[in-house]
């Protein structure tokens with residue numbers, strides 16, 4: 001990526017790391033924060049952007065490298081935008097399957113017309129831990145919540161996220177397709193533009 005020979009990806013989520021790496025291609029040598037630390041910073045921000053900055057600064061501090069963080073989640077209309085920034089912690093840290101089960105339960109008996117949702121992604125790139133001007137890019141992906149899981153690809157809430165334009169769930173699409181359409185793909189396209197790579 002322009003100006004950076006090496007970059008650390010500030011995520012402990014394997015699914016996310018795979019997608020971010022695929023989207024970055026060979027624009028830059030990518031390391032993962034897992035090489036440096038297994039300790040996940042507490043996500044104390046009140047917004048996706050704040051959490052992304054916090055994770056990027058933490059990774060830059062630990063690695064001594066420029067850092068790119070992704071804070072993302074699912075905002076469900078019927079739930080007033082929940083689980084939102086708390087998506088990973090929705091079922092109290094019990095993992096993706098428990099999060100998905102809790103979401104299906106919360107939307108039990110909610111008709112299709114009221115099951116709209118969007119995936120949200122905030123990317124933050126800091127050149128160093130105290131960077132006073134992080135580069136921030138956001139992306140949204142509109143869809144709706146299915147009544148039961150469909151598909152085996154992806155991670156997190158993908159089996160429950162119906163993509164109307166593609167007529168499948170985001171776990172049913174091949175990774176190449178998700179990586180062109182998703183909230184993360186949109187945010188990454190903006191980041192590449194900002195950095196003069198697109």
Ligand SMILES: O=c1nc[nH]c2c1ncn2[C@H]1C[C@H](O)[C@@H](COP(=O)(O)OP(=O)(O)OP(=O)(O)O)O1
Nearest residue numbers: 011012013070071072073074087088155156157158
């Ligand atoms: O494309 C996606 N497809 C399905 N689910 C997704 C996606 N993007 C975010 N999500 C869900 C997963 C997790 O429940 C939460 C992110 O939480 P978030 O804190 O940003 O990530 P994380 O804790 O898994 O890893 P880390 O903070 O180390 O990057 O939203």
Ligand SMILES: [Mg+2]
Nearest residue numbers: 040043071088
């Ligand atoms: Mg997290």
